[in-house]
Amino acid sequence: MRLLLVLVLALAGRLALAQAAAALPEGLTRITEVEGVAEYRLANGLQLLLVPDDAKPTTTVNLTYRVGSRHESYGETGMAHLLEHLLFKGTPTHRNPWAEFSRRGLRANGTTSFDRTNYFASFAANPDTLRWYLGWQADAMTNSFIARADLDTEMTVVRNEMESGENNPGRILLQQTMATMYQWHNYGKGIIGARSDVENVDISRLQAFYRQHYQPDNATLIVAGKFDVAPVLRAVAELFGPIPRPTRPPVPQYTLDPVQDGERAVTLRRAGGNPMLYLAFHVPPASHPDFAAIEMLTSVLGDTPGGRLHKGLVEPRLAASAFAYAWGLADPGPLFLGAQLAPGQDVGPARDALLAAVDGLAAKPVTAEELERARTQWLNDWTQGFNDPERVGVELSEAVSHGDWRLYFLGRDQIRRLALADVQRVAAERLRRDNRTLGTYLPTSQPERAPPPQRTDLTALLKDFKGEAAVAQAEAFDATPANLDARTQRFDLAHGLKVALLPKTTRGSVVRASLRLHLGDEQSLRGQSTVAALAGSLLDKGGAGLTRQQIADQFDRWRAQVGFGIDGQTLSVSINTTREHLPAVVSLVGRLLREPAFPADVLEEGRSQWLADIERQRKEPESLVSDAIDRHGNPYPRGDLRHSPNFDEQVQDVQAVTIEQVRAFHRRFVSAARGEFAAVGDMDVPALRAALDAGLTGWRQPAGGPLAYVRVPRPLVDATPTRLVLRTPDKANATLMAVLSLPLNDLHPDFPALMVANHMFGDGGTGRLWMRIRERDGLSYSVYSGVAWSNVELNSRWVASAIFAPQNRPAVEQAFREELERSLKEGFSAQELDQARTGLLNARRLSRAQDRVVTSQLAGQLHLGRDFGLSQRVDEAIGRLTLAEVNDAWRRHIDPARLVTALGGDFPP
CATH class of the missing domain: 3.30.830.10 (Metalloenzyme, LuxS/M16 peptidase-like)
Known part of the structure; x- marks a missing residue:
């Protein structure tokens, strides 16, 4: 019956697109459809993508302009981002967009990147709200004020945003690394721009920049979620259709940096924070077939705990954490590897280990197991994004900025087909000494250069691309309080756990769940806060006869994102997976809660990361202010659950925790004596109930006394002004x-x-x-x-x-x-x-x-x-x-x- 419902809903979504296409408004042409995403074009050049999905009663709209910081000329840095701010200052007919967003309950904003500017809004599905927002976007496209008076006030707001970023040493190090990598291309300039350009921008140049780029032939409108297709097509034709196609020719973008021919270096010295390392390489653009291998290499190197950087830097305690990521951009972009060090750690050994992990790929190539783990994680994340109507619009916007929205699907297919030999080939070509930014320049008679940069022939790349079948649609769910209560099944399990389940079909059969267990009382938890937090962080790092890596791999195979933590008196487990895997995920969660391994080496890793975070916060204004507020007038002694420790006390508490204390805490406090489980989404209720019973029934319960759960009271404390x-x-x-x-x-x-x-x-x-x-x-x-x-x-x-x-x-x-x-x-x-x-x-x-x-x-x-x-x-x-x-x-x-x-x-x- 359920399968039939999903098929009916899927056919209904495709039928809606087909019916709408049969009688298109004047000036609108249907171009193509891939996996439920339909493309249309207006005569003025506006591209429209429709992604109907009734899974939840929300609509998300993205309007993406193909203009970002890489399109700025000399003296114009930050102009794309500044223009994003000024667009919200209104038009003659829409004078206060922010007020209207608030009144209509829109979650709306804009973002600027190197390659595009994106305006988005999510709201409870409502045809009037959707038409109003489309009307504002159509009006703002060519009628925004972009006035001197607005620039005068917004310039200082943007400057404050810039100043906020200046507080983050890691962000500035990243920006300066990019500036060192790129000699000519605008990727070497920060998106927010140079302070002098932002402060002195000429209003006439900003207005010209707006008229040049904010045009229908330079924009893609994406509507995703719950909406009726035919009215949206009419609205787009009526609201955007009258905008004339511009007569100006497009401005070509042809600047590419030459091949890097030697190591480069940059050093940043500022107050606060901890030592950090970045190792950056030039890699192909997101549209290049080799970018799939770059994506897999970031996971092979940067994954936790299986990544080579984690094993080479974090486990030997040369760094507190390690990471790797690549930016998919329209032109050749960067791949970053890096490490965050703990206070007082020497940069030298960490830098040597970082370089050794990369150079070691030649002698120790990527294994089939590493590739399959990375592939599974990437495809799971892609599927979750495609199943979320609020996220899929953003993902399509990024693909648009890379050159074509269909790259979103082609990239998935390239990951699926990627061969191990290609991963190793790309690693050998790109992760070369002379292509990296770190360390000191050394002249050499035989430079090892990466392949020259090149753009992708998208026509040839996409000429035979068809895509897969459209994703099945879910039911149209009415999220009123009455319906939420009516659809929710509430019951208690034999061992006392309270359960609330709201089964409903969802896009991709996704389901979310939350398990909360309550622990201890005021006296028994005295001095246990830090022990509890570290215990919570270790619950998925080994247990039930499985290693940390085996647990991570199993959750990946089940397309599950699972998080564990303990805060105060509550142990929390968050679950995001699919219908078919939920019972198995719940069963494994139960085993991990009952049989944790608590490996001592991972405790040291967590301790190092916590100490690094405390050191970072010591010099941050927001952290210092929040700490001072929390401690002012706090009447509770150190060790009390309600006490707010200062930074020195936090360091002492973290350093004092032993693995024996962690294991003792679990034995004394953690059980299913008092707790709740809730789940919303596509689920098999009998199978889930059986998994809960199997995972938690018979679990030891505290026999009263100090270990029984009694909520710690938190009466009002009126601090002295x-x-x-x-x-x-x-x-x-x-x-x-x-x-x-x-x-x-x-x-x-x-x-x-x-x-x-x-x-x-x-x-x-x-x-x-x-x-x-x-x-x-x-x-x-x-x-x-x-x-x-x-x-x-x-x-x-x-x-x-x-x-x-x-x-x-x-x-x-x-x-x-x-x-x-x-x-x-x-x-x-x-x-x-x-x-x-x-x-x-x-x-x-x-x-x-x-x-x-x-x-x-x-x-x-x-x-x-x-x-x-x-x-x-x-x-x-x-x-x-x-x-x-x-x-x-x-x-x-x-x-x-x-x-x-x-x-x-x-x-x-």
């Missing part, structure tokens, strides 16, 4: 955080009103903080406020935060203070309330359409004894709120005199 200033030398970005303790929880009568009031003040595109500090004053890239709601005690936290350049601290503080005082004195307006109410309700509907969110909510409901009826009642309460109720709640609970404020940055003494 204060203002803390923390200096972080050599950091170009600063942070402000203000916190206020609230005697509320999410069941309090004021919960809906305060949530709406905060939305108007600091959340969303119409929030007052955003409109003042970012939009009007141009002081911050990220500014917001929100409430961390407790669902038990009357103990929640209102938090406001902003990042900014250190010299702008007085202006940011003044703007925050003025907006807070104005909101309390004048209150909010009826128009703000209407916008906030609509935006919040749309956002809540969108969240209930996400299987990942619903899975987490179901597990939480089991623990708290709730259902989705509460969500419906909150929605109804939001709908009934009056302006007086909202303003009264805001004034009743938000008191500037009680704020705890902290600022961190490179401020004058």
